[in-house]
């Protein structure tokens with residue numbers, strides 16, 4: 670398994686694919702995803718990007734719960750985040766939501782590194798399935814990066830590859 674972080678290249682379009690539903694099933698469905706994501710956000714609260722998020726513990730708890738719903742739905746679980754997305758396609762909504770924050774490559778690397786720590790705690794999940802989740806995160810997270818070291822901002826174009834069934 671190579672949970673590598675491929676760099677953001679300013680001006681380069683991003684292609685991504687949603688994670689395999691088999692990943693969601695392998696982690697143990699809704700409860701398993703909650704466990705994984707709560708662990709991830711607990712680590713975020715202690716990370717170098719904690720300042721992006723609410724500092725108040727109760728507020729942060731709400732963020733944790735809401736964000737986990739997104740991950741449950743994007744991985745093929747029940748549509749528990751649907752109402753939040755206000756009728757937009759989930760990924761589209763998520764890209765636009767991050768536009769409101771000034772995110773650079775360093776913040777993205779910290780976010781992904783924290784996720785890698787949470788994924789390391791998974792037991793008995795096939796490496797290929799973890800890779801599928803990771804590939805989504807590695808690629809999709811490039812779309813959250815909008816601030817660059819030369820002081821400029823840029824919002825990348827993207828294509829979502831759909832599974833042909």
Ligand code: HEM
Pocket residue numbers: 718721722723732735736737739740753763766767770772776777778780781805806807809810813
């Ligand atoms: C694969 C990449 C990412 C995904 C899938 C993701 C997902 C999410 C989700 C689901 C939310 C909650 C949206 C809502 O309010 O309903 C959120 C909020 C947020 N994300 Fe991300 N995120 C990603 C990357 C990042 C990165 C790299 C940062 C860097 C700091 C970041 C910072 C934030 C912040 C600040 C919020 C708002 C928290 C609040 O409610 O105050 N995200 N993200």
